[in-house]
Amino acid sequence: MSTDRQSSKQWLLTLPSLAWLGVFFVIPAILVIVTAFRPADLHGGVGAGWTMATVHEVSDPAYLPILWRTVWFSGVTTLVCLALSLPMAFQMARVGPLMRQVLLLLVVIPFLSNFLIRIFAWKSLLHPEGPLTRLLIWLHFIPEDAMLLNNAGAVLLVLIYTQLPFAILPLYAAAEKFDFGLLDAARDLGAGPWRSFSKVFVPGVWRGIVSAAVMVFVCSLGQYVIPQMVGGASDEMLGSKIAQRVFSDRNLPHASVLAAGLMLVVLVPMLIVAVWQRFGRKEAVS
């Protein structure tokens, strides 16, 4: 009787969010995969019947460079973000509680500011008439006719800029739990600052590093606004192609094949981490 009541109470509390996500998250994701095997109709909708034609179209080697570029941009972004965030998280966890709150707020504010506005800010900063270009020309760092905008460098810079908080926040959460007494112990035993950082601190926040890396990598994979706004014609990412197929070509099945591909690329690193964590846990037990 009591377990019955417990169980119905559980269903009552779980059902609203479960049903919402089922209808508006799971079913749409399945629909995308199904649509990948459907023919397109002329009105931008989806026709009847089944076809493998779209999948074959997308297996075209022309898509390989885009896929490769997407993974390459995301990989570089992840590495740079980690390299900057590790020392920063280390520092944030070491300072006093007030300074810690201030630093956290300083990281969160640009993160919460409108995404488009942050890209726009970089666009005007890198603009040929913009302040950064003028400053660098004045310092003779770049030639007079240098273009800072519309190239792969600009895409990477803005990717790093927008993804950085995604790395800092999980790493800070891990560093906060780290026992800094271990560092003193390492120093007492004769380790230098670099050695104690790399051999004691980095292994200590390993889990934070993994979740930061996955977060940044996965979020970068799906970007399309950044390459569209600060990149050139040859800096398109997988997301740019998806948006193009949906809005310019109005070909939903084609976009679905690409989206299903992106889903796979996103799921693979997450599965690796999930399996690795399972495996790691078992190892720790035995």
Add this chain to the structure above:
Amino acid sequence: MRRSWLPSLITLAVIVFLFAPLVVLVANSFNASRFGGEWEGFTWNWYEKLWEADEVWESLWITVKIALSASFTAMILGTLAAYALHRFRSWLQDVHSLLITLPLVMPDILMGMSLLALFVLTGVETGLLTIWIAHVTFCLSFVTMVVLGRLQDFDFTLIDAARDLGATRVQALKKVLLPLLLPGVLAGGLLAFTLSIDDYVITFFVSGPGTTTLPLRVASMMKTSRSLPVINALSTLLIASTFILAALSFRLQRRA
């Protein structure tokens, strides 16, 4: 003990990197120069132009309407979800927790694209309703996470204490759990509100005619160079309001 100066230097550099574009943006909103390459004197001109841009204010009103209704819905669904996740351990909650986590790592473009596929295939006209649905969907997980964090800190013996002192179940929930949980719920709602106001990618996919939210408006303004300084002015106001909302949310989460 000697401490290396390198981590503090990198921290400083990262903060400068994070704020430099925003500072230049705010400065340029008062700059008479159109491209902001150099300082040509102080002006309110761009703010006056912004004040006269009726379509911006219309978009702001649409955005606020959606953000309020979506964050309110997400707040209720997310709080229930967090409570269920915290209270029960079962296969149902394993599935539930997986479903709550997945949207957090789903790229925006995939979420937008798959919702569009749903609306196209079921013949639902895109508009305010579809934007609201999309926003509730991506806000739900964030609210759940914030409230769940709050619940994990909550001392459930307080409820037993209230019951021992003669409170009914409903009284205990209303007078003990709810007031202590409320800051977390509000912080989650506030986060949902900021996320909803900010969203461009997902909204772009599921918006229809007459539902140009503020980010969509900004994106279309960015295409014409005439309105660029006006975006600086608008951005400055938005950054200022983000600052206030973030500070407010911080206070809410820290209050015991």
